[in-house]
Amino acid sequence: MVLRAPAKVNLCLAVGPRRPDGYHPILSLAVAVDLEDRVEIQPAPALEVVCDDPAVPAGGANLAHRAAALLAQAAGREPRVRITIEKRIPVEAGLAGGSADAAAVLVGLSRWWGLDWGDEELARLGLRLGADVPFCLRGGAALMEGVGEQLTPLGDLPRLALVLASPRGARLSTAWAYQELDRARRQPGDLEAARGRIDGALAAWRRGDRAALGAKLFNDLEPVAYRALPELAPLAARMAREGALGVVVSGSGPTLVGLAAGGEAARTLSGTLATAGYRAAAVETLPGDRGSPRLTPDRNS
Structure with a gap:
């Protein structure tokens, strides 16, 4: 069984104050794109996850491994499978690559084992793995709220052409970025004010006004990324000079x-x-029917 696992980008991202449980409420305009990992599931004596990217952690630190173990436990199964991941989504790049792989494993194994589980059941399980997993299970374009698990699908949007770029070898930890945001900002993010900004971006997207949409992209974590990696600023400036209608950190x-x-x-x-x-x-960008983990018809597809 082979699945494609699409990356996720944030066109807008607002981050609220840290909650007592350590999570942050967010409001985000997110969309799946056609940069995809390939995830293959095969029978094996015991659970094993292998990846062609040495930067991907092994064992229980790997989200795909944890997804297989968690679903097996919930379903009362033994996870006797080998999961092979061919990475195309960069690691620790702000593109939800690990969550995409975990979502693909949940979808693939639920079919492999013949589980009659609905999307909501898989999403609840996925949330235990990470806040981006519910989105990666659904795909398409959506407004993300809560910690990312509350999704409002957004249909009938024009497809967008995007360029994803970063300095080679650059990586940022999501946990560190949120911690640094808490440390650096003087006032918590205002999610209600951000909602108006996202509504404006979404209206521009719906009417196909790419220039207006480009002017409305934002991310509360962007200053953190720019301070951590000073080389991002000249890259963003170059992208704008070379014709990008808007540039934002994902x-x-x-x-x-x-x-x-x-x-x-x-x-x-x-x-x-x-x-x-x-x-x-x-x-x-990918529409909803292609923006979630999907089976491919043959091994080399």
């Missing part, structure tokens, strides 16, 4: 998301940045 970073006028513009910008030594990819 998640906790370090990936920058550049909104392009169209697919050709995105490919041109991505090529220019790659030639300059950056890690860059031209991607498109």
Whole structure:
């Protein structure tokens, strides 16, 4: 069984004050994109997860491993499977790569074991693994609230051409970024004020006004990423000079998301940045029916 696991980007992200349980309430305009990991599930004597990227943790520190073990426990099964992950989503890049892989494992194993579990049951289980997993299970475009588990699907939106770019080798820990945000900012984030900004961005997206949408991208974690990695500022400036209609940090970073006028513009910008030594990819947003983990028809697809 082979599945594709799409990355997630945040076009807008507001972060509220830290809760007593350590989590932060958020409000985010998020969308799946066609940068995808490949996740293969095969029978094996015992649970094993292997990955072609040495930066991906092994064992219980790996979200895909934890997803298989958690679903097996909940279903009363023995997780006798080998999970092979071919990484295309960079690690610790603000693109929910680990959560995407975990979501793919939950979807794949629920089918492998013939479980008659609905989306809500898998989402509740996924939330125990990470706040992005419920979104990665659903995909498409959505407004994320709570800690990320409250999702309002957003349908009938024009597809966007984006460029994902970062300095090669750059990584940022999500946990560290939130801690640094708490330490550095003087006032907690105002989620209600942010809601109006996101409504404006969504209205621009719906009417296909990419220039207006580009001007409304924001992320409360962006200053943290820029302080941690000073090389992000010149990269963002270059993306804007080269035609990006808006540039924003995705998640906790370090990936920058550049909104392009169209697919050709995105490919041109991505090529220019790659030639300059950056890690860059031209991607498109995915509709709901393709923006969640999905089975592929053959092993080499």
